[in-house]
Amino acid sequence: MNKIDVSLENVVETIKAFYDPAAHHFLTLNALRAPEDQIELEWIFTRYGVIEEPTVFTLTCKRDVLIPSVTSFIPSAIMSERETVDMFGVSIEGAKRGLYLDDDSLQMPLGRCRV
Amino acid sequence: MKKTVEIPLGSQHISLLEPIRFRFHCENEVIRDVDADVGFVHRGVEEACASRFEFKQVGYVVARVCGLCAITHSLGYTLAVEKLLHVSTNERIKYLRMLMVELDRIHSHMLCLAHTSENAGFEALFMQIMNDRELIMDVQEALSGNRVQFDYISIGGVNRDLSVEAAALVLRNLALLEPKIDELFERFTNNWSLSLKYRGIGALSLEQAYMYNTLGPLARAAGLVTDVRLETDDFPYAQVGFEIITERGGDIYARNLVRLRELKQSMQMVRNIVEGLPEGAIQEKTKGKPEGEAIARVEAPRGELMYLVRGNKTSILERVRIKTPTFSGIPAMIEIFKGSNFADAPAILASFDPCMSCTAK
Amino acid sequence: MSFWSKWRKRAPWILHYNAGSCNGCDIEILAALSPRYDLERFGVLNSGNPKQSDIFLVTGPVTYRSRERLIELYMQIPEPKVVVAVGACTATGGVFRGMYNVEDGIDRYIPVDVYVPGCAAGPQLIIDGVMEAVKIWERKTQEIEEPFKLFGGMGKIGEALSRRNTLEVKDEQNRREP
Incomplete structure (x- = not known):
């Protein structure tokens, strides 16, 4: 896969410049715990109809910052963003909590340290 | 004063196989807005895959994400892990895996068509399709040993070989099924309730399909050329006669037609696979622990299924990300509901063929 | 009431609810209702309405969000009622046992009369389970009807x-x- 590193400031502009709705297909937003209370986010794109390795935009940032949303030009990203918010306890612009988890469930199950 | 009336549908309803709750905001008969609650089946498979199970067991755990497309789940995971372990499988394993995936597609599409016809009021046609579907279930049972949750794929190969008797059974049952599918084609194109009534209902335009990143039969019915079988080279699909199928219109009728045509094509592909099965062992040697990150994509009956696996040279994986077809289709579904009649809602919902167990994991 | 009970005995209607299963058991329940296995020959009908049902088929370990619905559906079924737990994960949690968002099995919430094993439970087993449930249901009916x-x-x-x-x-x- 082709990895492209982005920063918190230019993530939306980079993806917006890259993304062409008629050619690209937004796969998903993946997240991962990184050391030192950081989180690694990956926006994954592929192309329609041709054999090509997925393009991945990676961003590593602190857990407690507000992560910008890409839903203004990729409306279907709202599902992945809401899921990430639920699973990792991060905050993403415009994504509500409670897609999967209830109030009494284990909160941010993937964001916590494994015992 | 508020102009809309709220009508709930779900989580338990006769037209729903699985729990999903919609709240339709209707103005007279027309749906203006929809809230969907999809988290009823959330179990926490992703977390368990990365903490409680070893990587050799995870293939069988992720199959339990969804019973309808269990084989594609274990296949997607296995492909990703094989990339990390640098295992390349021989042609026979690839063919056997393709065989099971295509059989799974046939039975899943038939279930969806049965459900669509039931929601159109055809109880008898539902029963008839379910009866014909048993021919495929028999084949699956003979090939893998179980009707639904066949744990057929293991890392580096498959668990059972295709015997001569099973191959004969596949060909025999497909020959029995062929005329029945032709008859279904006739029904779905000529019967008033199933064809004309469904024209223009629940339509998704090509622009919307691009905008909402739709996948699978939903996108192909709108004319969007997307199929993971075309977009990846993990399997020799071109060799067994795969061609992409698209329709125009994007309504319920077009989706049914896409499914019917895919059924016919999958049957032909199964026949080609069984007849041209290469020789070889059914299990390759694997060693080591997964390290690095890999993405594998598989075409499930409902669209694209993605697995992202990251390992760190231990037997417990660091991350397993599952992206299921219905999960990314939900924004498009909500968009389709807006503006259509409330009475059509169950029929539209059935034509999506939603899989909530996949969505919520 | 004895006049009607003769007919009711031959018409146990079922209510099916998915409390977080993988769909496998649910499609097997549909397959059991279809002509090959034909559960309907015993008068069983899949009704979507809890108030008209007698037998409650539940699949899946109970997820957190489906707990309330499960109990509500159970409460809405009129007495006498029988609960059939279909599948391994419904009985014990199965492969999902111990995952963070599930309860291990439905008997933490509602009393279960029949457990159907298997992952996924085959249609033959489901028919056996429902027939066993019908027997229990008749016994419960008698107990209620006794003056x-x-x-x-x-x-x-x-x-x-x-x-x-x-x-x-x-x-x-x-x-x-x-």
């Missing part, structure tokens, strides 16, 4: 208690023997 005498009632309760005690004693003996 309750005010003064003879105490004797009947005592009888039932002594019967249960002897059963428990037998169970104890059975457990000790091996």
Whole structure:
């Protein structure tokens, strides 16, 4: 896969410049715990109809910052963003909590340290 | 004063196989807005895959994400892990895996068509399709040993070989099924309730399909050329006669037609696979622990299924990300509901063929 | 009521609810209702309405969000009712046991009469389970329909208690023997 590193400031502009709705297909937003209370986010794109390795935009940032949303030009990203918010306890612009988890469930199950 | 009336549908309803709750905001008969609650089946498979199970067991755990497309789940995971372990499988394993995936597609599409016809009021046609579907279930049972949750794929190969008797059974049952599918084609194109009534209902335009990143039969019915079988080279699909199928219109009728045509094509592909099965062992040697990150994509009956696996040279994986077809289709579904009649809602919902167990994991 | 019970005995309607299963058991329930296995020959009909149902088929370990719905559906089914737990994960949690968003099995929430094993439970097993449920349902119906005498009632309760005690004693003996 082709990895492209982005920063918190230019993530939306980079993806917006890259993304062409008629050619690209937004796969998903993946997240991962990184050391030192950081989180690694990956926006994954592929192309329609041709054999090509997925393009991945990676961003590593602190857990407690507000992560910008890409839903203004990729409306279907709202599902992945809401899921990430639920699973990792991060905050993403415009994504509500409670897609999967209830109030009494284990909160941010993937964001916590494994015992 | 508020102009809309709220009508709930779900989580338990006769037209729903699985729990999903919609709240339709209707103005007279027309749906203006929809809230969907999809988290009823959330179990926490992703977390368990990365903490409680070893990587050799995870293939069988992720199959339990969804019973309808269990084989594609274990296949997607296995492909990703094989990339990390640098295992390349021989042609026979690839063919056997393709065989099971295509059989799974046939039975899943038939279930969806049965459900669509039931929601159109055809109880008898539902029963008839379910009866014909048993021919495929028999084949699956003979090939893998179980009707639904066949744990057929293991890392580096498959668990059972295709015997001569099973191959004969596949060909025999497909020959029995062929005329029945032709008859279904006739029904779905000529019967008033199933064809004309469904024209223009629940339509998704090509622009919307691009905008909402739709996948699978939903996108192909709108004319969007997307199929993971075309977009990846993990399997020799071109060799067994795969061609992409698209329709125009994007309504319920077009989706049914896409499914019917895919059924016919999958049957032909199964026949080609069984007849041209290469020789070889059914299990390759694997060693080591997964390290690095890999993405594998598989075409499930409902669209694209993605697995992202990251390992760190231990037997417990660091991350397993599952992206299921219905999960990314939900924004498009909500968009389709807006503006259509409330009475059509169950029929539209059935034509999506939603899989909530996949969505919520 | 005895006039109607003759017919009702042959028409146990089922209510099906997915409390977080993988769909496998649900499609097998549909397959059991379809002509090959034909559960409908026993008068079983899949009704979507809890108020008209007698047998409650539940699949899946109970997820957190489906708990309330499960209990509500159970409460809405009129007495006598029978609960059938279909599939391994419904009985014990199965492969999902211990995951963070599931309860291990439905018997933490509602009383279960019949457990159907298997992952996924086959249609034959589901038919067996439903037929067993019909037997239990008939017994429960009889118990409800028996007239309750005010003064003879105490004797009947005592009888039932002594019967249960002897059963428990037998169970104890059975457990000790091996």
